Amino acid sequence: MIAVRRGWVQLGSTILANSGLFPALKCVNYPFLNCYSCPLAIGACPVGTIQHFVIIRRVPLLVIGVLGIVGSIWGRMSCAWLCPFGYIQDLLYRLPWPGRKLTVDTRRYGWVKYVVLAVLFLAIPFVTLEPWFCKLCPAGTLQAGLPWLALSPTLGGLIGWFFWLKIALLLLFVLAAMSLSRVFCRFACPLGAAYGLSNRWSRSRIEVGGRNCGDCRRCAATCPMGLRPPTDANSTDCIRCEECVRLCEHLKVSRPQTRRSRPAGGGSSGQGEGRLGAAKEDVVFTRG
């Protein structure tokens, strides 16, 4: 049920973010990765915007503020529910693949995205004054380069070797996303790396009822990020897709509650009866 609902939310977000409506909204960044060079983009890509501010030697307070507010409330949830490139990866992973789909332990290699964040996203643009992550970003090729070529054939005269390098990178990521779920989010997205840090303090959390976990690992099998939810809930790699919560009664999402929605007479930590009600006697643990 959650998977279906999430799919509709992702589709709506993808359409709205690239609807061509409200072009003046480009003065504010999306809370997810979406190329602002897309002909129909209505917002600014935070990745491109931060690199631009790095190049002009300014601190992007507005972008950091927007991302920080979203991260503080929902953690990395926008990666799972709103990001168009994440949605495309989810669709690609559903396509048939010759042989077995790959499984990779994200905890072991998840540090790669922090190298991308530090080197390709910050250090190299700072030194070369060029937004090198954008130059190589497969989302940019898919959402901007190819559509603009289709819309303006005269741009074809500008194609050089670098364009074909970008096409090769895009194809590489497409093939990788077909065989390994969310491969770009796991190992390459600097925005996901930054958002992941906010999982530690965000108000929306995944609560784990510890004692009765039978270690069946169904939750791990369904996790698109290759995590083991009983121990990795709220880790920097969790994108809060809630697929594990759908399967297991020992996992529960704790959302921020307003005064109005908080149950009368207590509930200070925001834990309602919910699905965890069946395991009421458990101590509720969180990691991180």
Added chain:
Amino acid sequence: MLGRPRPPSAWRGWPALVFAVLVGVGVAGRESAEILENAVLLCLACMGLGK
């Protein structure tokens, strides 16, 4: 294995409040105009076209 029990009832809205202040400072510093200008100037190089 699963970490410490969560401390009760600390108000955890303060990080969002801090970031909201950053948004305010950014808007006051006309960063939105800078973001808009950067976003509407199509970067041909980023698209792999041109030099």
